[in-house]
Amino acid sequence: MEAVMAVIASLEDRQAELSRILARQHHAFLRDGPPGVRQRREDLRRLKGEILRRRQDIARALNADFGQRSARETAIVELVPLVRAINYLSRHLPGWMKPERRRVSPYFLFGRAWVVRQPVGVVGIVAPWNYPVSLALVPLATAIAAGNRAMIKPSELTPATSAVIRTIVEAVFPADQAAVVTGDADVGALFAALPFDHLLFTGSTAVGRKVAVAAGHNLTPVTLELGGKSPAVIEPGFLPLRAAEQIVFGKLTNGGQTCIAPDYVLIHEDDRDAFVEACGRVVAKRYPCGFSGSADYTGVVNAHHYDRLAGLVRDAGERGARIVRLGREEPGRGQCGRAAGARVMAPVLLLDVTPQMAVMQEEIFGPVLPVLTYRTIDEAIAFINDRPRPLALYYFGTQSSLQDRVLERTISGDVTINGTLLHYAQDDLPFGGVGASGMGAYHGREGFMALTHPRGIYRQGRWNAATLLRPPFGRLTDILTGFLLR
Numbered sequence: 001m002e003a004v005m006a007v008i009a010s011l012e013d014r015q016a017e018l019s020r021i022l023a024r025q026h027h028a029f030l031r032d033g034p035p036g037v038r039q040r041r042e043d044l045r046r047l048k049g050e051i052l053r054r055r056q057d058i059a060r061a062l063n064a065d066f067g068q069r070s071a072r073e074t075a076i077v078e079l080v081p082l083v084r085a086i087n088y089l090s091r092h093l094p095g096w097m098k099p100e101r102r103r104v105s106p107y108f109l110f111g112r113a114w115v116v117r118q119p120v121g122v123v124g125i126v127a128p129w130n131y132p133v134s135l136a137l138v139p140l141a142t143a144i145a146a147g148n149r150a151m152i153k154p155s156e157l158t159p160a161t162s163a164v165i166r167t168i169v170e171a172v173f174p175a176d177q178a179a180v181v182t183g184d185a186d187v188g189a190l191f192a193a194l195p196f197d198h199l200l201f202t203g204s205t206a207v208g209r210k211v212a213v214a215a216g217h218n219l220t221p222v223t224l225e226l227g228g229k230s231p232a233v234i235e236p237g238f239l240p241l242r243a244a245e246q247i248v249f250g251k252l253t254n255g256g257q258t259c260i261a262p263d264y265v266l267i268h269e270d271d272r273d274a275f276v277e278a279c280g281r282v283v284a285k286r287y288p289c290g291f292s293g294s295a296d297y298t299g300v301v302n303a304h305h306y307d308r309l310a311g312l313v314r315d316a317g318e319r320g321a322r323i324v325r326l327g328r329e330e331p332g333r334g335q336c337g338r339a340a341g342a343r344v345m346a347p348v349l350l351l352d353v354t355p356q357m358a359v360m361q362e363e364i365f366g367p368v369l370p371v372l373t374y375r376t377i378d379e380a381i382a383f384i385n386d387r388p389r390p391l392a393l394y395y396f397g398t399q400s401s402l403q404d405r406v407l408e409r410t411i412s413g414d415v416t417i418n419g420t421l422l423h424y425a426q427d428d429l430p431f432g433g434v435g436a437s438g439m440g441a442y443h444g445r446e447g448f449m450a451l452t453h454p455r456g457i458y459r460q461g462r463w464n465a466a467t468l469l470r471p472p473f474g475r476l477t478d479i480l481t482g483f484l485l486r
Contacts, residue, residue, distance in 0.1 A: 010218040012478035014183060018151075021179050025122045025149040028176035030151050034119050037097055040098060041090050043144050046172045048086045051137065052166055054073075055079060058133055061160035065132075066255075067343050071300045077254060081425060082134040085448055088427040089145040095351075096448050102456070107484075112463025115276045117452035119147030120221075121197035126188060126211065129155035129301055130201045130257040130365070138163050139200050140178060142447035151190040152180045157301055189214065196220050198350055198451055203210055203227075204261075204363070205436050206386075212439070223440035223450055225259070226433055228392040229365045232420065233406055235397030237421075240271060242418075244278035244397045247369070248286065250394070250420025252347055255298035256367040257305075260392040260413075262420055263364055264353075266380040269373035275322060276349055276371065283326040283347060290327055291346045294368035300343040309366040313361040316350050319357050320424075324349040377402050381409045389413075394420050428486050 035043075053060075058078070059071040102113040123143040129194035136152050143150040152169065154162040159182075166180040173179075181191065192199065195218040201211045201226040215222045232250075234243050250262050282388040291297045300306040317323050326347045346426045347367040353360060357368055374380040378457055384390070393412040394404055407415060414423040423429055424443075432441025442450050468480055 011186055011190065014187055015380065016038065018181060018187075018190055018194055019397040021151060021175065021340075022122060022183065024176045025179070026150065029119070029149050030120050035303040037094050040093060040145055040147060041176075043173070044086050044090045044141060047137070047168075048083060050168045050465055051079065051082065051086075054164060057164050057167075058161070061164045062158070064160045065129075065158040066299050068294070068297065068435070070294075070296050073254065073296065073298060078131055078133045084425075084427060085134075085138045085443070086141045088375045089141055089448070092445065093145055093427065093448075095350060096445060103391055104458075107465035108461065112461075114428040114457055116455050116457065117146070117448070118455045120451060120453050122151065123147045123451055124194060124196035124199040124220075125150055125152045126192065126199070126203065127152060127154045128259075129157035130254060130259065130371055131163045132158045133165065135202050137168070139202075139442065139447075140169070143168065144178070145452055146448050149176065150178045150450055151191070151194075151196075152178070154180065154182065156182070156184045156188075157198075183293070188352070191215065198223070200442065200451075201225065204367060208438075223432070223442055225431070225442075226438045227365070228388055228390040228437040229360070229363055230394070230412070231266045231380075231384050232394040232396065233252055233377075233384075234265065234267045234271065234275065235377065235395075235399055235402050236268040236271065238271070238397050240274040240278040241281070244269075244275060244282045246396070246419045247394075248279055248282045248335035248347075252283075252286070252297070252367055253367050253421065255300060255345070256347075257298070257301065257365050257422065259363075259365075260421055260424060261365075262369070262392075262394055263390070264370040264372060265361070266374055266383060267371055269375060272351070272371060272373050276351070279349060280326055285486055287327055292344050294344075295438075297344065297351045300345055303343060305366065306343040308343060309368055311366070311387075312350055312362075312364065312366075313350070313359045313368055316353060319354065321353050321357060321359075321370075322351040324351060329435040332417065358372045359393050377405060381406060384410050389434045391433040392416070392423070411435075 005014055006067045045450055059074045062074050063069045097117060099114045099116050102115055104111050104113050125136060125139045131157055136154050140150050140152060151420045154165050162182050164483050169178050169180050187367055198221050199215045200223045201208060205226045205228065208224045208226045212222055212224060232247055247262050247265060287297060300309065300433055313323060322425040345367055350359060350370040353370040389411050391413040393410060395406055414429060416429060424431060427444045430446035431443040432438050432440035440450055469477060
């Protein structure tokens, strides 16, 4: 009983601490007013500079948290998108901040109307563990570009990286402009329940539902970047090696721990075996030293997720799936003599999968790829539409009629055609899901718009038609009303 009371008291202390930080940021926002374009760009410049100065610290922290993560992959998938996003925000910020003229009705001929993008105040950012740097600091950069203050709650599963994020933020911003708070899932729940002016959450669909409920009590607007089972559709007869090159890249980047990784493949039944053989060739080419101790392959973030992935494969095998292990090797040391990293899982293809298997019931988030077959493209479309709407969709093919049919008849977040993941790297595209895969969008202009309020302003002229519609009403009122109702 004493232990339970101590936990409750500790949580109450954390809640009070979080509330104090939020109150200070709200007070500072109201005290100082919206920053000008010069200040925002200077803040972004300093943030970028500190990120680059801490590049080696970031790589070491991520390697420690994942047990094995390539510094080069960290640069490619974390730092490059982050720095490019900051550059893009800074470059386009002056244009986004300009008041936008709007049309005035002829009946109000001498009036003027315009829209200004007003910062909302304090933005809460809940970041996940799979890309803990970019998915914390891209939203932060977007909030700063939009003129807001921000509080960040990084994942407790990547503590070394969270410490580096805190160091970066504290080196650039005062605590009343940006702050990092750490803690476990209980602290995350307290964080989501704070009365932010906007809350941006990246994580699982299950936790996203809880975040939306918590935010709803405060009527806090939310942007939810969730996950789901993103399909890769390969049209009949498409070159198997070309599809395999791209799908293996998307599936094995970050060890498969990517929210937009292809979660399963839909391929024509006549093409499946050639695709499986091509995947084996691609894996052997991309990872000639195997996976244990590989300098280029990322381990599973913790033992729980490793066991979960192993359980998905085991369940599928017990239910009749054929397990194809790619690049299989003995544990201990990699083929090139490097010491084995912790929790490394070699990629697995699953054939003859059925919808009832656990691997088709939840997002995989690891190097396990079910390969399902279809006989007609309409079967593939129906299979996708029978499931929650995915965060991403991938189409491989050259027949525009089939491509258009798939894109028109399915609903998802963004799409990459004849590739994977790379829609995320397009700074001028919005990024977001739909339904179970998310709510709202950010990145680039859409991020700026999401974290600002479109404030409409009308300046009345000396004369307008409304002056003729005031009491006492009479015959002229009826004539004008009739005219306006035409």
